[in-house]
Amino acid sequence: MLKLKIETLSKEAFAPFGDLIASEGHDFFMINNGSTRRYHRLAEVETGAEGTPIISIFRAQTLPMPLRVRMMERHPLGSQAFIPMRGKPFLILVAPPGDDLTSSRLRAFYSDGTQGVNYRPGVWHHPILALTDQDEFLVVDRAGPGNNCDEFFFDDSEEIMLNPEL
Ligand SMILES: NC(=O)N[C@@H](O)C(=O)O
Numbered sequence: 793m794l795k796l797k798i799e800t801l802s803k804e805a806f807a808p809f810g811d812l813i814a815s816e817g818h819d820f821f822m823i824n825n826g827s828t829r830r831y832h833r834l835a836e837v838e839t840g841a842e843g844t845p846i847i848s849i850f851r852a853q854t855l856p857m858p859l860r861v862r863m864m865e866r867h868p869l870g871s872q873a874f875i876p877m878r879g880k881p882f883l884i885l886v887a888p889p890g891d892d893l894t895s896s897r898l899r900a901f902y903s904d905g906t907q908g909v910n911y912r913p914g915v916w917h918h919p920i921l922a923l924t925d926q927d928e929f930l931v932v933d934r935a936g937p938g939n940n941c942d943e944f945f946f947d948d949s950e951e952i953m954l955n956p957e958l
């Protein structure tokens with residue numbers, strides 16, 4: 793059995809997978825006559841030449857925890873950002889891009905609810921892992937032609953567990 797370690801989310805730790813979207817620890821400049829901080833260009837939306845960036849809201853059910861991880865997915869044609877809308881913590885499970893996904897390459901992170909993430913195109917990730925039922929996330933990703941969602945299923949012989957209590 794593989795028990796995944798859950799890491800604290802940081803810009804540096806998440807860098808192999810994409811961008812951290814958070815004000816804490818980021819530079820800013822003042823706008824609106826000095827009344828507003830602009831935490832500028834925290835992430836870039838990638839959609840390819842034929843894609844269109846879109847904004848959606850995901851309202852997510854919690855999955856039973858501890859979770860047995862059975863699959864991952866990736867979006868080869870575009871990035872995908874998840875920004876928590878209610879300040880609730882959630883989990884992120886990712887693996888580097890490439891066709892050689894193995895359970896040993898999985899990395900799990902805990903967002904404290906003030907941090908969102910932007911997956912770079914092709915980065916493997918688990919569908920949203922809300923820790924509060926019916927939590928809502930602002931999602932910025934790609935609409936457009938072509939197959940933009942590959943799924944990978946781990947072999948049944950692999951027991952991969954994600955437990956936020958650990
Ligand atoms: N399928 C979809 O719109 N969402 C997934 O890509 C996901 O990462 O939750």
Ligand code: NI
Pocket residue numbers: 865866867872917919
């Ligand atoms: Ni996705």
